Amino acid sequence: MYYSMILMTMKIRLLIAGTFFLIVGIGIGAYLIHTTQITSSIAQPSKIQIVAAESVWGSIASQIGGTEVRVISIVSDPNADPHEYEATTNDARAFASAKYVIVNGVGYDSWATTLLTAGKNPSQKVLTVGDLIGKKEGDNPHLWYSPAYVNAAAKQMEIDLIALDPAHKAVYEANYETLQHSLAEYQDRIVSIAHQYAGTKVASTEDVFAYLATAAGLDLVSPPAFTEAVAEGNDPPAQSVVEFQNQLKTKQVSVLVYNEQTITPLTEGMKKLAADEGIPVVGITETIQPANTSFQDWMNAELINLENALHAKSLGR
């Protein structure tokens, strides 16, 4: 009897203790959920809202801004032609509310320039990369294929973010330095291609490759009238088509760089002709591919393909 009393008391105590811990547990859990929600609802608006017209610039901005920024990149689909992009009402809203807007300019994203003029926001900072490096409409707009322009844009983004948010100056400086080290990998690869293959004749179906060809010391001989027309969605002059076909048929070029985002029956014809003649074809895109990778990893992957094609050609394969 005595023991069973003790046992019962113990059971009750355990029950009380269990209930107590259960209640405390629920309380702590609820408190944690509550604080997490509060933290995130406070943290979100304090982040700098950045809108980049293209994911190439958005990727660089997000690496410099790190956890202090929230970046929306508008043109980010590697399977659509970026030259044909048309703004949506969501884009207009994002542009209007952003603290910092980054556009390419040089006529590449005239939809973005229109949005900026329409919803002028005096408290907003705008970086037009083309203006920064002194390019004007009619020039080759694929600025991110030039390592020098990329470095100039990244430096300006660091300066702009510090101006917008001086309290986190040290963070932006550290992130910028990390980015510079990371960009060096693909930029060193360009230098290495230049060392090995400078002067090698190459062709491209679109303007996208021109800045990179120059940086890598390659001799881009495909008719500019052809590549510019393809970029602008126009029909290339007949003479430029014949000239391009002859360059491939007579194997004047070591590699054909094929823009996978601006495909026309004519560019497909050039690709087929190159393949028939045993000229390596290297596919590149204008937009980061795959979309979730970083700018520099994408660049580096494209350069490895280019390097391999140049190497294969130099071995006579």
Ligand SMILES: [Zn+2]
């Ligand atoms: Zn293009």
